[in-house]
Amino acid sequence: MMGGSNTKSTLAAYIYSSLKEGVAEMTLRTPNLDIKLALVLSAMEADYMLNKDTWVAQRKYFQLAILAYAFALGESSLTSDVLQKLEDLSQDQDDMMYWSTATQSVYKDNGRLYRSLPSGPSDIETASYVILAYTKMDNVIKGQRVLRWLMSQINGAGSFKSTQDTVIGLQAIAAISILIGKSSAGMNLTVDTDGILNKMLVVNDDNKFLYQKEKLPDDIMEVPFTVSGRGVALLTLNWKYNVMRQPLNSVPTFHIKAKTTFVNSNVFDVEIYIRLLVSSSIGQMALVTYKAPSGFVTNTDTIQGADRVENKDGKVIIYVSNMLMSRKEFRIQSTRDKDVASVKDEFVSAEMYYKPGSRSMVKYEIPEEVKLSACQLSKGENDVCPLPGNPSGAPVTTPTKLLLTLMSILMLLTNLN
Known part of the structure; x- marks a missing residue:
């Protein structure tokens, strides 16, 4: 459950973050826990200073992200340094910041260019831990850039790629939403699709933490909208389509x-x-x-x-x-x-x-x-199944059936006489 990374520092950061969250929620009462956590934090800081150049060169996105969150929880002076390293390594598109080792997929169809932002469970967790770190630093502006990318990766069921990345992803979204929601909200978002759909979504203090969704017409190609009022809201447009493609130079795992x-x-x-x-x-x-x-x-x-x-x-x-x-x-x-x-x-x-x-x-x-047949499974009880000694498969008349046949003929002859 570590985003594909199994190093000692990553495992230490994962456990440290879990314990710090437990302390924050007042659910842990372990003697000298604060002292022990301080020792762990010092060890992680020393490990980071010793290996950070190597991790940056090797693009250890997840490792740096979970360390950033652990440092932020421990109020470490190295938090800003880790986040700066991640910002230098980040990928940027449409004012979205994210980290991925995959190659961006580009498709061209009827003159239109379609770009698929790469993502795997590790990418989702990386973005989530960065958001959590920014949240602890009260840096909503940079956190929102990562949030935009994270929201674009949610599937139609409201989850991500797997169980673990969905859990941490939703935790990150909830954390930054609370931070954004500290200010008063009063916004009206109006969607008008050429008279086919005219809908106003209202965001206020009573519903600012609720997820509002509206289904658009199937054949709509453009979605014009206007926003008025004050506050911060995130609007996402989910469009489902299928693309036929053949992986190039794929190597089996x-x-x-x-x-x-x-x-x-x-x-x-x-x-x-x-x-x-x-x-x-x-x-x-x-x-x-x-x-x-x-x-x-x-x-x-x-x-x-x-x-x-x-x-x-x-x-x-x-x-x-x-x-x-x-x-x-x-x-x-x-x-x-x-x-x-x-x-x-x-x-x-x-x-x-x-x-x-x-x-x-x-x-x-x-x-x-x-791979038994129906006849074999029925053990010959089916009248149409072949019996031993009759390999042709034709039905065999048993003595009982022959007697019944003779009786039927005799009864017919008697009636005729």
């Missing part, structure tokens, strides 16, 4: 191999072998996802070497907290739970937790002896 072993007609094992191919992801958390075929359940007790395992709705997620270049192996056993005929092959995938776009996937083949 993992090599995955899945080998199945037949146990019996209702049980099979899958041996999963994964190996990291990208050295820049060494030491980060990886997720291995196994999808059981329809009608099968998975026994997660047989999985060894995982830091954590989740099993829900036939999908098993294996957490590997410290992924290395060496091969990892997992053995999974699935057992038939419901009668589903002719089950289909399924997939195993692997991805870095903080890089959802890094997913690699491979199909595993279910043993043919497990």
